[in-house]
Amino acid sequence: xxxxxxxGDVALPELQPRVSPRETLRQILLMAGRALHKMRRxxxxxxxxxxxxxxxxxxxxxxxxxxVAGGVSKYLPMLIPGILVQTALTTCMATGVxxxxxxxxxxxxxxxxxxxxRVAPLAGPAVADTIRYTIATTLTFGVGxxxxxxxxxxxxxxxxxxLLVIFAAWSLSWVFTFLGxxxxxxxxxQGISMMVLFPLTFLSNAYVPTSTMPDxxxxxxxxxxxxxxxxxxxxxxxxxxxxxxxxxxxxACAAVVAIFVPLAVRGYRRQL
Amino acid sequence: xxxxAVEATGLVKKFGSLRAVDGIDLQVRPGEVFGVLGPNGxxxxxxxxxxxxxxxxxxGSASIFGVDVRSEPHKVRQLxxxxxxxxxxxxxxTARENLVLFARIHGQxxxxxxxxxxxxxxxxxxxxxxxxxxxKFSGGMRRRLDLAASLISSPPLIFLDEPTTGLDxxxxxxxxxxxxxxxxxxxxILLTTQYLDEADxxxxxxxxxxxxxxxxxxxxxxxxxxxxxxxxxxxxADPDDMDAAARAxxxxxxxxxxxxxxxxxxxxxxxxADDAAEALIxxxxxxxxxxxxxxxxxxLDEVFLALTGAPATAEPEIxxxxxxxxxxHAQHDQMEVSR
Numbered sequence: 001x002x003x004x005x006x007x008g009d010v011a012l013p014e015l016q017p018r019v020s021p022r023e024t025l026r027q028i029l030l031m032a033g034r035a036l037h038k039m040r041r042x043x044x045x046x047x048x049x050x051x052x053x054x055x056x057x058x059x060x061x062x063x064x065x066x067x068v069a070g071g072v073s074k075y076l077p078m079l080i081p082g083i084l085v086q087t088a089l090t091t092c093m094a095t096g097v098x099x100x101x102x103x104x105x106x107x108x109x110x111x112x113x114x115x116x117x118r119v120a121p122l123a124g125p126a127v128a129d130t131i132r133y134t135i136a137t138t139l140t141f142g143v144g145x146x147x148x149x150x151x152x153x154x155x156x157x158x159x160x161x162x163l164l165v166i167f168a169a170w171s172l173s174w175v176f177t178f179l180g181x182x183x184x185x186x187x188x189x190q191g192i193s194m195m196v197l198f199p200l201t202f203l204s205n206a207y208v209p210t211s212t213m214p215d216x217x218x219x220x221x222x223x224x225x226x227x228x229x230x231x232x233x234x235x236x237x238x239x240x241x242x243x244x245x246x247x248x249x250x251x252a253c254a255a256v257v258a259i260f261v262p263l264a265v266r267g268y269r270r271q272l
Numbered sequence: 273x274x275x276x277a278v279e280a281t282g283l284v285k286k287f288g289s290l291r292a293v294d295g296i297d298l299q300v301r302p303g304e305v306f307g308v309l310g311p312n313g314x315x316x317x318x319x320x321x322x323x324x325x326x327x328x329x330x331x332g333s334a335s336i337f338g339v340d341v342r343s344e345p346h347k348v349r350q351l352x353x354x355x356x357x358x359x360x361x362x363x364x365x366t367a368r369e370n371l372v373l374f375a376r377i378h379g380q381x382x383x384x385x386x387x388x389x390x391x392x393x394x395x396x397x398x399x400x401x402x403x404x405x406x407x408k409f410s411g412g413m414r415r416r417l418d419l420a421a422s423l424i425s426s427p428p429l430i431f432l433d434e435p436t437t438g439l440d441x442x443x444x445x446x447x448x449x450x451x452x453x454x455x456x457x458x459x460x461i462l463l464t465t466q467y468l469d470e471a472d473x474x475x476x477x478x479x480x481x482x483x484x485x486x487x488x489x490x491x492x493x494x495x496x497x498x499x500x501x502x503x504x505x506x507x508x509a510d511p512d513d514m515d516a517a518a519r520a521x522x523x524x525x526x527x528x529x530x531x532x533x534x535x536x537x538x539x540x541x542x543x544x545a546d547d548a549a550e551a552l553i554x555x556x557x558x559x560x561x562x563x564x565x566x567x568x569x570x571x572l573d574e575v576f577l578a579l580t581g582a583p584a585t586a587e588p589e590i591x592x593x594x595x596x597x598x599x600x601h602a603q604h605d606q607m608e609v610s611r
Binding site: 012013015016017018019023027030034037038041042105106107108109110111112113114115116270 | 324337346350352356360364369373379428
């Protein structure tokens with residue numbers, strides 16, 4: 001049997017009403033560091049971003065090249081931006097799935113019970129995953145160039161396109177992060193994500209010119225944000241031109257972030 | 273009047289139609305160890321999760337050192353440390369990396385965080401295992417690390433959710449020692465457990481919870497007194513002696529006996545272990561032969577049965593009354609189920 005050692009006057013620490021923006025940023029970086037640490041320990045997490053560009057770029061290039069553009073090297077300027085976006089989308093889907101799996105572990109109980117920012121456990125992995133997007137983007141360009149792609153936009157154009165697609169992937173990953181906070185299982189999330197991804201990538205201008213599609217399909221393709229990002233990447237990488245499409249793509253990404261970050265945080269807070 | 277460490281009134285949590293926590297009141301005084309005792313699924317973890325801001329409170333109110341849990345969760349989180357039933361640490365990191373990460377989240381710089389981690393590893397006897405991945409930790413080491421992680425910010429209130437469930441007896445004893453150390457340093461602890469002896473060993477006061485409701489509260493002595501200090505269990509050589517034996521024992525001890533006819537077994541709570549002799553003498557005088565005798569600690573089941581007003585104290589339990597035999601049978605069945 002234990003005895004009372006203190007009878008009441010517990011000196012309470014000074015309580016902060018909320019997490020300051022500076023602390024929030026610090027905690028996001030800590031959580032990103034944790035995610036990177038785990039990636040280093042488990043290199044399997046790099047398989048998808050490595051294999052996908054290595055596999056899909058030649059595959060689509062040699063299958064569709066002749067039929068769509070009359071030759072592989074003529075097709076590549078059209079294909080590479082499409083592959084970039086497709087890879088980015090599947091990669092950021094994995095961000096959501098990994099987070100969902102992570103949240104099922106006990107450590108998230110601790111994160112929730114700590115006086116820490118509610119956005120940090122979500123934003124940390126999103127920040128760390130930009131490494132994965134960077135790998136995928138670099139490899140796609142690399143494979144393309146090895147196959148004979150000569151981007152007309154030069155180094156700056158390619159760099160600009162690379163940054164844009166990484167930013168787009170980071171923005172879209174918030175959609176999957178949000179789904180991760182409201183879905184019950186990682187498998188369920190993966191299933192739903194595939195249903196979203198396939199139509200988005202294929203009902204766009206990513207792989208083929210849209211002129212042969214029926215009118216109703218063209219109408220969808222025109223409003224599909226994937227089309228705008230692909231067009232923006234094409235003008236940056238192939239022409240070195242910053243045009244209206246780039247503006248639209250950036251705006252669309254910003255809108256996704258503005259909508260889905262608060263939704264994701266809300267989903268995380270409400271989680272039972 | 274000092275502020276209570278935990279004050280909960282009419283706490284409710286619903287999962288669909290199930291009321292997992294159904295109107296619990298709780299007062300934990302600063303500096304005490306308060307035990308919440310109950311079987312699996314009684315609502316202990318759910319209640320703790322609500323107090324620790326992990327689950328929304330559906331109805332009722334709760335405050336930690338006077339800070340409202342519902343309206344100021346961020347402040348409450350600065351006052352508590354939580355050690356979960358399933359270790360709330362990162363499996364994919366080493367013990368040291370876990371502690372450093374949590375310390376840094378608490379706002380410590382990287383040098384200070386490393387220092388904190390070293391201190392805690394030493395204090396919990398984990399220094400040698402500090403750089404091993406948690407996947408390779410034993411259950412007991414994991415719990416100790418989990419507890420260490422809860423202490424990083426020296427919170428005034430610590431929640432321990434079933435700290436020893438699933439541990440072997442030796443590791444369990446070590447965990448108890450660790451918890452006693454914390455108490456000596458003046459921490460307030462709210463702990464849940466399925467084990468009467470654990471609550472008995474550690475807690476100053478105990479609340480017994482069943483099906484989301486509090487069925488009793490008091491010191492462990494008070495709770496055990498409600499079922500007698502110990503239990504006499506007798507196995508009869510001849511099951512047909514059951515009625516006579518139950519009557520004889522009840523007469524001597526002044527308490528009803530519980531019967532398990534299938535096993536020819538009779539149990540009765542006692543005030544003092546000495547009473548066992550009286551009961552055995554009565555059986556001998558009645559010419560009833562016995563095969564086995566045991567004097568046992570009251571089990572949690574017996575405490576529950578006593579507290580929930582079920583079989584052990586119910587009127588029809590008194591042996592020998594033919595009229596109520598069927599009712600008694602029904603209650604024995606119920607008892608078997610709960611064992």
